[in-house]
Amino acid sequence: MNSKEKMKFRTTSRWRNFRKYLIQQRGKFCECCGSPCSRPQVHHIDEANYTDLKPSKFALLCNLCHQSVSKLERIKKENWCKYNAEWVKFYGRFLT
Numbered sequence: 001m002n003s004k005e006k007m008k009f010r011t012t013s014r015w016r017n018f019r020k021y022l023i024q025q026r027g028k029f030c031e032c033c034g035s036p037c038s039r040p041q042v043h044h045i046d047e048a049n050y051t052d053l054k055p056s057k058f059a060l061l062c063n064l065c066h067q068s069v070s071k072l073e074r075i076k077k078e079n080w081c082k083y084n085a086e087w088v089k090f091y092g093r094f095l096t
Contacts, residue, residue, distance in 0.1 A: 001050045009051060018053045022060060030062035032069070032094065041066040046096050047073070059094050071093045 001009070009015055019042050028037050033049055040060035049057070061069065069091045072080070080088045 005051055013056070021054060022058060025055070026060050029060070030065050031059045032065035032091070033060050035062050037062045043069055043094055045094055048096070061094070065091070 022042060023040060024089055028029045028040055029035065030037055030040065037060070041063060043059045043066055044057065045059055046052065046057040068087075072083075072088065072091045075083070080092070
């Protein structure tokens with residue numbers, strides 16, 4: 001699924017209802033750092049299956065943690081060893 005299709009999917013009522021459900025169930029806290037969030041971001045742990053809306057495949061993250069997870073996601077796994085091991089471990093748990 002390309003980025004244009006992902007953006008379109010995120011405008012559907014199916015996605016909006018799922019997002020509301022996740023926030024109601026888990027609360028407005030970052031599941032990475034524990035910070036309270038007024039508007040948590042929904043991170044797809046299983047990016048390859050973007051429309052598979054199983055709650056276990058998602059995490060609610062604050063903006064800073066979501067940016068860090070997304071940055072790590074763009075780095076090839078074989079290059080993770082070049083980065084701080086604690087940083088990779090902390091954020092890598094939100095990737096498949």
